[in-house]
Amino acid sequence: MIVxxxxxxxxxxxxxxxxxxxxxxxxxxxGLPNRTDAMFTSLEGEWDEVMDVVRxxxxxxxxxxxxxxxxxxxxxxxxxxxxLTSKVSTVERHLSA
Numbered sequence: 001m002i003v004x005x006x007x008x009x010x011x012x013x014x015x016x017x018x019x020x021x022x023x024x025x026x027x028x029x030x031g032l033p034n035r036t037d038a039m040f041t042s043l044e045g046e047w048d049e050v051m052d053v054v055r056x057x058x059x060x061x062x063x064x065x066x067x068x069x070x071x072x073x074x075x076x077x078x079x080x081x082x083x084l085t086s087k088v089s090t091v092e093r094h095l096s097a
Contacts, residue, residue, distance in 0.1 A: 002044045003075075004043075005040060006069075008020075008071075009069075010065065011065060032044060033095055045086050
């Protein structure tokens with residue numbers, strides 16, 4: 001399963017980078033395959049472990065912000081591993097053809 005999610009603190013200053021860093025730190029410390037870009041963090045693993053990391057990432061931001069927004073998109077595809085890499089590789093292969 002791959003989950004792409006965004007955790008945004010609300011009711012804080014316009015600069016939210018330090019709050020987002022708290023969430024990303026939780027993801028990186030999880031040991032699960034992950035990638036962070038300007039808009040989302042993608043995480044790959046089994047349902048329970050991925051959702052636990054998302055829950056803890058939200059809690060890390062919630063500990064410092066009065067309100068938190070969570071956007072989450074999931075690709076639930078049993079038996080597929082290394083989707084974070086293989087999906088991008090497939091697109092790149094088509095682009096270079």
